[in-house]
Structures are given as C-alpha cells and as structure tokens.
Amino acid sequence: MSDSATIVFEDVSRFYGEVLGVNRVNLTIPPGITSLVGPNGSGKTTLMNMMTGLVRPSRGTISVRGIAPDDPQALFRIMGYCTQFDSFPRGYTGIQFVTAALLMQGLPAAEAEAKAWKAIEKVNLVEAAKRKVAGYSKGMRQRIRLAQSIAHDPQVLVLDEPLNGLDPLVRSETIALFREQADRGAHVIVSSHVLHEVDMISDQVILLANGYVVAEGEIRGVRAEISDRPHQIVIRCDQPSRMASKLFEHDHVVEVRIHPDRQGLLVKTTDASHFHKLLNKLALDGIYIDTIAPADDDVNSLYEYLIGDEGGN
Amino acid sequence: MDTVLWRRQLLAIVQLEWKKTLFSKRGIWVYVLAFLPALLFGINAYRVKSIRAEQERMSVSAPNASAVSNKIVAGMSADVAAEALRDAKIPYSRFTRGRRLEVIRYNDGANAFDLMFREGALVDKRKRNQALLSDDIRAYAGMFQYFYLRLAIFFGCVGIFMNLFRGEMLDQSLHYYLLAPVRREVLMVGKYLSGLVATILIFGTSTALQLYLMLSAHSNKEVSDYLAGEGWGHIAAYLGVTALACVGYGSIFLAAGIIMKNPMVAAASILFWEGINWFLPAMLKKFSVIFYLQSLCPVVAPLNSDIPEPLKLLVTTAAPISAPIAILGLFTVSIAVLAFASIYVRKLEINYGAD
Numbered sequence: 001m002s003d004s005a006t007i008v009f010e011d012v013s014r015f016y017g018e019v020l021g022v023n024r025v026n027l028t029i030p031p032g033i034t035s036l037v038g039p040n041g042s043g044k045t046t047l048m049n050m051m052t053g054l055v056r057p058s059r060g061t062i063s064v065r066g067i068a069p070d071d072p073q074a075l076f077r078i079m080g081y082c083t084q085f086d087s088f089p090r091g092y093t094g095i096q097f098v099t100a101a102l103l104m105q106g107l108p109a110a111e112a113e114a115k116a117w118k119a120i121e122k123v124n125l126v127e128a129a130k131r132k133v134a135g136y137s138k139g140m141r142q143r144i145r146l147a148q149s150i151a152h153d154p155q156v157l158v159l160d161e162p163l164n165g166l167d168p169l170v171r172s173e174t175i176a177l178f179r180e181q182a183d184r185g186a187h188v189i190v191s192s193h194v195l196h197e198v199d200m201i202s203d204q205v206i207l208l209a210n211g212y213v214v215a216e217g218e219i220r221g222v223r224a225e226i227s228d229r230p231h232q233i234v235i236r237c238d239q240p241s242r243m244a245s246k247l248f249e250h251d252h253v254v255e256v257r258i259h260p261d262r263q264g265l266l267v268k269t270t271d272a273s274h275f276h277k278l279l280n281k282l283a284l285d286g287i288y289i290d291t292i293a294p295a296d297d298d299v300n301s302l303y304e305y306l307i308g309d310e311g312g313n
Numbered sequence: 314m315d316t317v318l319w320r321r322q323l324l325a326i327v328q329l330e331w332k333k334t335l336f337s338k339r340g341i342w343v344y345v346l347a348f349l350p351a352l353l354f355g356i357n358a359y360r361v362k363s364i365r366a367e368q369e370r371m372s373v374s375a376p377n378a379s380a381v382s383n384k385i386v387a388g389m390s391a392d393v394a395a396e397a398l399r400d401a402k403i404p405y406s407r408f409t410r411g412r413r414l415e416v417i418r419y420n421d422g423a424n425a426f427d428l429m430f431r432e433g434a435l436v437d438k439r440k441r442n443q444a445l446l447s448d449d450i451r452a453y454a455g456m457f458q459y460f461y462l463r464l465a466i467f468f469g470c471v472g473i474f475m476n477l478f479r480g481e482m483l484d485q486s487l488h489y490y491l492l493a494p495v496r497r498e499v500l501m502v503g504k505y506l507s508g509l510v511a512t513i514l515i516f517g518t519s520t521a522l523q524l525y526l527m528l529s530a531h532s533n534k535e536v537s538d539y540l541a542g543e544g545w546g547h548i549a550a551y552l553g554v555t556a557l558a559c560v561g562y563g564s565i566f567l568a569a570g571i572i573m574k575n576p577m578v579a580a581a582s583i584l585f586w587e588g589i590n591w592f593l594p595a596m597l598k599k600f601s602v603i604f605y606l607q608s609l610c611p612v613v614a615p616l617n618s619d620i621p622e623p624l625k626l627l628v629t630t631a632a633p634i635s636a637p638i639a640i641l642g643l644f645t646v647s648i649a650v651l652a653f654a655s656i657y658v659r660k661l662e663i664n665y666g667a668d
Contacts, residue, residue, distance in 0.1 A: 016664070054488055055663065055664060056660070070659075072494060072495060072497065073494050073495065073496050076492060076495075077494045081492050085486075085488060087484055087485035089329075089333065089489060090486075100325075100489075101489065101492075103325035103329070104322055104325050104493035104494070104495050106318045106321040106322055
C-alpha cells in the first residue's frame with residue numbers, strides 16, 4: 001500500500017522531559033477502523049496528538065497519507081480530530097462552533113453553514129444546535145465535537161475516546177457513523193477503554209502499554225501470534241464427557257472443562273491447528289459437534305494476555 | 314502562496330475573535346483602565362464649568378473685583394486684605410494652615426487666588442488653576458504620556474493580546490484553531506488583527522471621549538480658536554498615537570503570550586525595559602515602543618517641579634525623532650517581534666491534556 005493511502009510512524013518516540021510518552025513506534029495503518037487500546041498513560045493520546053501535529057515527536061517521522069503533521073494547511077483538509085478535551089471557545093452555540101471550523105477551511109459563510117447543518121444532522125443534534133454549547137450535556141458536547149470533526153468529510157478521522165458519555169442508542173448510531181466513514185475508504189482511528197465496543201467496531205487494533213506498541217493488526221491475527229497462551233475454544237456437542245477423555249490423550253490439550261448444562265465444553269490447547277484436525281477425527285468417530293467457537297480471540301483477551309492487570313480494565 | 318485563501322482565513326479568524334476579545338468578562342478591567350482618564354476629564358469638565366459659572370457670577374456681583382485684587386500686594390496685612398475683599402463684595406474664605414500660616418482664598422472673577430500670610434503679612438499670592446484650555450491641554454499631555462500610554466494602554470494590551478494564545482491555553486480551547494487547515498503564522502496574524510480591532514476600538518474611543526470632555530468644558534470661542542490652530546492636528550496625533558501604541562504593545566504581548574508561560578513576568582520585564590528607555594544608549598532605545606510613541610506626541614508633557622529627581626529621569630521624554638521615522642521605526646519593531654513570534658508559533662504544542 002502506498003504512503004498516500006496509509007498512516008506511517010517510523011521509529012517515533014516522544015519524551016515529556018524525563019517522562020516517556022511513546023518509544024520507538026513503527027506502525028503502518030491501513031484505511032478502516034483502527035482502535036488504539038491501552039491503559040491510561042500508555043501513549044494513546046500522545047500517538048493521536050503526534051499524528052495531528054498537536055505534539056511533535058522527539059525522534060522519528062510521521063506521514064499521514066503522505067502529509068507531514070507539521071503542515072496543518074494540507075493535513076487538516078483531509079483530517080478531522082475529535083479530541084477528549086472537554087472545553088469549547090466561550091459563548092458559541094453548537095452551529096456556530098461547527099461553522100467556525102469550516103470558515104477557517106476558507107469556505108464561504110453560506111457553504112460553511114450548510115455543511116455544518118449536515119454534520120449536525122449526522123450526529124442527531126439539530127434541535128440543540130442553536131443553544132449555547134456551555135449548556136450541553138456531556139454526551140451532546142461529545143456529539144458536537146464529533147460533528148465538527150466530520151463536517152469537512154475528512155479522509156482521516158481521529159477520535160479520542162469518542163464513545164464516552166454517550167447513551168446506548170447514541171453509541172450504536174455513532175458506531176454506525178464510524179463504519180460509514182470507514183466504508184467510504186477513510187481512516188478511522190479510535191481510542192477506547194470499552195473493550196467490547198472496540199471488538200465490535202475495529203478492523204484492526206494497536207495495543208499499547210507504557211509507551212510501547214505491544215501488538216498490532218487484525219484481532220485474530222494478533223491472537224494467533226500469541227503462542228505462550230493456550231487458545232480457548234468452546235464446543236457444543238452431544239457427548240462432552242467422551243470428547244473430553246479423547247482430547248486428554250493429546251499433549252497440546254492442557255485443560256478441558258465440561259459446561260454445567262453438559263451440552264458442551266471449554267478446551268484450552270496450545271496448538272490450535274492440530275486441535276481442529278483432531279475435531280474432524282472425533283466427528284468421524286461418531287461425536288456430533290454442533291458448534292465450535294473461539295473463546296479468546298477478542299480484544300478483551302488480547303488486552304489481558306498482553307497488558308494484563310496494568311490497565312486495570 | 315495561496316494569498317486568496319489566507320485572506321479568507323484571516324477574515325474568518327478576525328470575525329470569530331474580535332467580539333470574543335472585545336466582550337470578554339476577563340477583560341472588564343481593561344475597560345476600567347481605558348475609561349478612567351475619560352472619567353477624570355469628565356470630572357474636570359464639571360469643575361471647569363463650575364469655575365466658569367462662578368466667574369460669571371462674580372463679574373455681575375463684583376464688577377470691580379479685578380481692580381481690588383490687583384491692589385493686594387506683598388506685605389499687606391491679612392486684616393486689610395480681608396477688609397478690601399469684603400468692601401468689594403468678593404466672597405472669600407479665611408483659614409489657618411499650621412500655627413503660623415494664614416490663608417485667604419478668593420476668586421476675582423478672572424482668576425482664583427490663595428493669599429499666604431506669615432506673621433500677619435502677605436508673603437505669597439498664588440494664582441490657582443484658572444480653568445484655561447491651555448492648562449487642560451498641558452494636563453492632557455501629561456496624563457496621556459505618563460498614564461495612558463505607559464500604563465493604561467500598556468496593561469490593556471497585556472490583558473488582551475496575551476490572552477489571545479495564553480488565555481486559550483488556560484481555557485483548553487486553543488487546539489480548535491490548531492486543528493484547522495490554517496498556517497500557524499496566518500493564525501497568529503489573524504489573532505493579532507482581532508486584538509488590534511478590539512484595542513483600537515476601546516482605547517481609540519476612550520481617547521476621543523477624553524478629548525471631547527476636555528474641550529466640552531471650555532467656551533465655544535476657546536475651542537474654535539484651538540481647533541482653527543493646532544487643535545485638529547493634536548486630536549489626529551493623539552488618536553494616531555493611541556492606535557500605534559496598540560500596534561506596538563500588541564505585537565510585543567502577543568509574542569510574550571506565545572513564548573512565555575507567565576504573563577506577569579513578561580509584563581513586568583517589558584515595563585522595566587520601557588521604563589529605563591531614557592537611560593538606554595541610542596541604539597537600544599530603538600527596541601522599545603515608548604521611544605517612538607513619545608516622539609509622536611504633539612505636546613511636550615509637563616513635569617511637576619515636586620517630582621523627585623530619580624522619578625523625573627524615569628518619566629522624562631527621550632529626544633524625539635521625526636514623525637515618519639518614528640512611525641516606520643514602530644512598525645519595524647512590531648514586524649520584527651511578530652516575525653520572531655512566528656518561529657515559536659510554528660513549534661507550539663498542545664499539551665494540556667493528560668495522556
């Protein structure tokens with residue numbers, strides 16, 4: 001994939017005096033929804049701020065679809081950033097806030113206002129648009145920031161904790177909006193603490209801990225790379241006890257737990273490919289297997305395996 | 314260079330900023346500073362009108378007051394002087410100051426006097442403020458140069474221009490500007506222009522009001538004579554110097570707001586630098602704003618003889634330079650300061666959020 005279609009971090013480090021922000025980050029992020037996952041202080045916001053030019057790397061280079069972050073005039077034509085800073089210019093209404101950003105794009109006033117209304121419609125905030133932002137609830141403030149960041153149809157959308165403060169209905173609408181942006185070929189870079197949501201929306205994840213990238217890629221791909229943790233697989237079948245005894249004959253099966261309803265079992269294996277071949281054999285031996293599903297190829301498990309308790313999540 | 318885009322962006326920034334700057338609650342004290350001299354000249358106008366009214370009353374009730382007043386000369390006893398005033402129906406007040414000094418205060422219709430008697434004999438006949446326009450013009454020159462330029466506009470610009478960047482950093486709202494497709498230099502110039510619009514509006518209005526109040530107290534004849542002479546030139550010069558002060562101090566405090574974290578340290582340092590301008594060698598004088606502004610002031614500010622010598626040195630005007638050179642010099646200093654600030658604004662980082 002060419003540089004003009006990806007976001008590239010090359011040996012990027014950032015230090016805040018003696019304190020490490022991120023260290024030796026090398027990433028190539030393709031279009032689609034990419035989630036940055038990691039505990040507080042892991043470097044998620046630093047990465048986002050460097051990508052958007054709000055903070056400069058101490059070392060290394062960044063390219064956002066071929067544009068350097070220190071060229072705001074070019075960068076913010078293709079990028080929108082919804083930060084987690086919950087503050088606004090004083091005295092603005094919702095529509096003024098979004099329009100202001102478009103005016104600074106150099107758009108004529110009428111066009112800027114039309115685009116602002118369109119973006120506000122997308123985040124379902126039309127009714128409150130003429131009210132002062134200072135009177136908005138947390139969720140509304142989050143949505144108006146989102147409207148501002150998508151108003152110019154950016155090719156790169158960077159969203160720092162964008163689902164914070166949103167109620168469940170708005171959350172699902174917002175996630176759909178991210179998907180819509182990704183489907184039209186945009187980069188959507190999201191940081192989130194809510195792992196099941198990350199799991200649901202992400203095409204790929206970047207796991208960060210203590211300023212280092214500990215894993216990156218598609219979730220299943222990342223899980224497959226983790227060899228020191230046995231894979232967990234849930235099997236629904238008609239003879240769980242017989243299956244358990246057959247499975248224990250193999251060294252790569254390290255644990256088997258029969259489900260309380262006696263209709264299935266949870267298996268832990270260190271060799272997933274051998275395990276799947278074994279299941280074929282067992283099926284031919286007369287055990288009826290209803291479903292096979294991985295139990296730990298989600299972000300939650302990746303987080304637990306790679307970051308552990310550090311995150312506290 | 315995309316000058317059309319930059320012009321649009323500058324316009325957008327000025328439109329977004331100027332009202333915010335002008336009507337900020339944080340800037341109320343700037344209005345107080347700016348309009349305090351107008352209040353003083355309003356009070357002075359009332360005082361001058363009262364004196365004028367008193368003088369008119371005197372010309373009717375005591376037509377020979379001036380002649381009587383002229384006859385009061387050194388050596389005359391307090392009782393004799395009081396009797397002469399009483400006979401001429403000139404109202405006076407008589408009081409003592411300390412144990413040995415007696416004072417008779419009166420107005421002869423043209424002038425107000427304090428007669429000072431020691432050991433019962435007249436030792437000093439002091440003419441008090443006569444409420445003449447020429448006196449007010451000199452008083453205005455002093456107020457304008459020693460208070461308005463050096464303190465009011467100076468600190469007003471601290472309050473307005475420093476907040477353009479630093480204030481938004483404190484409010485955590487500067488990133489919205491930095492996330493727009495605007496060159497940082499264009500953003501800086503846009504904010505500077507919006508600050509200029511606000512300060513010139515505030516301080517220019519106050520200057521105009523001060524001059525109006527100063528002139529309004531005096532008779533039509535005095536005012537029209539003044540305007541027919543150098544009056545309009547003075548007014549234009551004061552308004553121009555006010556605007557140029559905003560240009561000069563604005564550039565310095567905008568830069569200080571970008572470069573320094575503590576505005577008070579910056580303001581104190583610059584105030585000190587401007588204050589010692591008189592002592593500086595000719596070359597260094599050119600790196601201050603007050604040097605050029607004082608050269609452009611139309612009336613030499615009077616210095617009260619009671620001012621202690623060290624303070625007198627601090628407020629004395631440096632040898633003036635010609636107006637075109639002063640204007641050119643001030644713009645050169647301002648552009649140089651803004652160019653220097655643009656190096657910093659390009660490197661400006663937002664770091665007010667915890668990771």
